[in-house]
Amino acid sequence: MQGLEGSFAARIVAARAKHTPFTYIEIGVAAGDTLATAADLIKAQGQGWRAVGIEIPEGYDFSKNNVVNNCNNKQLTVSFVETKDWSKVDPIWNRVTVYMSDVTSC
Numbered sequence: 001m002q003g004l005e006g007s008f009a010a011r012i013v014a015a016r017a018k019h020t021p022f023t024y025i026e027i028g029v030a031a032g033d034t035l036a037t038a039a040d041l042i043k044a045q046g047q048g049w050r051a052v053g054i055e056i057p058e059g060y061d062f063s064k065n066n067v068v069n070n071c072n073n074k075q076l077t078v079s080f081v082e083t084k085d086w087s088k089v090d091p092i093w094n095r096v097t098v099y100m101s102d103v104t105s106c
Contacts, residue, residue, distance in 0.1 A: 008034075012041045021048035021093070029053040029098055030060065032067030032078075039096050040074040051076075052091045053098040071096050 016022050024038045032053065039051035055062055064080065071078040077095040084101055091097040 009041055012038050013045070016042045016045050016049070023091070024051045025054070026052070027054045027056065029055045029062060029067060031063050032070040035067070035096060036070035036074050036076060039076050043076065047094055050091045050093050051096045053096065055098060055100045057101060067098060
């Protein structure tokens, strides 16, 4: 994030403090660094959260293994949903869910 980590974290924590339940959505997951960090911040404030990543087709630098490792390093549970109709699969509460469609590089 090139030096924006502190501001980003402060915004996430402030938004989470105002809203329960809370859903964080990220488009373009890559290695999952930001997704895992945001999930960890919102998880620290208690139950009633979910972090959702939407990986774009042929996404730049997507790595499922790195996403898993980044989530595991923060003791976060992560699920991957591969579907063309995302409306039929709700993200699970108190975990990270990554939706993938036509992602070719893993």
